[in-house]
């Protein structure tokens with residue numbers, strides 16, 4: 009492709025991006041789909057995992073992963089509604105009523121796929137925004153002109169070769185019926201279809217190597233911490249980190265569909281730090297958002313009832329004062345954080361307990377307490393006793409014109425890429441020369457994009 013024709017193609021892509029009325033609110037859905045894709049590998053062998061071998065089920069869960077943000081793209085309040093447990097509870101009930109207890113028809117499986125995708129999206133937004141993104145914005149500072157959600161997509165497209173598209177295909181009539189009944193507000197099937205068509209276009213645009221290759225550099229300039237850790241599985245809230253939480257959540261949903269769930273064993277599905285974790289930072293002053301303890305629930309809870317139930321104490325029984333935070337300070341949530349109001353002691357074991365008697369939004373109540381423990385970092389003067397605390401810091405930032413780098417790893421070779429021999433298969437690598445050449449061009453156009461963040 010000649011320079012001028014590729015420039016025209018790039019312009020076309022940008023213009024079609026501008027033509028999407030509310031794409032700004034649809035950002036990040038590309039990453040949402042990918043988190044679901046990554047979650048599949050964390051499922052144990054069995055009936056649930058087997059569903060993902062069916063191409064029709066893949067289409068369903070990938071569409072479900074886009075569903076919540078598709079409402080933003082359509083400019084309809086169903087986008088907000090589809091993020092939350094009220095929708096998922098109604099959808100679970102619909103599926104159970106119409107297809108249970110076997111769920112072995114193609115239609116039933118399609119609904120389950122959409123449900124799992126939407127659940128993946130909902131739990132990830134709550135978690136990512138309050139962990140990895142919150143930490144990133146403490147370090148990188150948000151650029152009001154560059155939505156971190158949209159720009160984070162470019163890291164994975166270029167640095168991690170995550171390139172895919174999703175064609176819109178969902179049970180619109182049923183989704184309309186379920187959302188209308190559960191929200192008390194008419195949600196037309198055509199509106200959902202329109203939103204999902206827009207969402208599918210987003211996947212085509214976000215994965216477009218020419219577009220991603222250009223905006224990628226701005227992403228690294230604006231959000232180097234996010235670029236370093238968005239694909240670091242050790243960083244709480246990163247895409248691979250969340251995929252493990254999603255897989256645990258899916259297994260609880262599967263058991264809830266089959267009425268084989270247990271509000272004791274399924275109540276808490278994941279924590280940060282994990283049970284037995286070490287080197288937890290003693291102060292949020294030091295680690296910001298990563299200094300909070302996080303609890304993911306297998307069931308949605310009512311913050312007004314459950315929000316302050318979990319407690320924290322040191323191993324000798326001394327209570328630790330904490331503030332409790334439900335994501336977005338919302339009422340019905342699945343993720344809760346505890347923030348100590350004063351620095352913790354060095355090299356000390358702490359216990360977090362969720363007491364028995366937690367009511368879930370689907371009418372169950374736990375009968376056993378759930379607790380986990382962790383140990384704080386050693387004092388700087390006492391590092392012989394335990395390994396040093398290693399905070400997550402910004403890594404090496406790739407350089408325009410240099411070779412591409414994997415997230416978190418320094419470039420192995422900062423030399424010029426071979427501009428003469430880009431290949432179809434070389435993914436982001438072949439973009440470097442073009443991205444450099446277009447650096448000035450997209451600036452003005454990109455500034456026109458009003459990327460307004462929702463969730």
Ligand SMILES: [Zn+2]
Nearest residue numbers: 076077133463
């Ligand atoms: Zn969302």
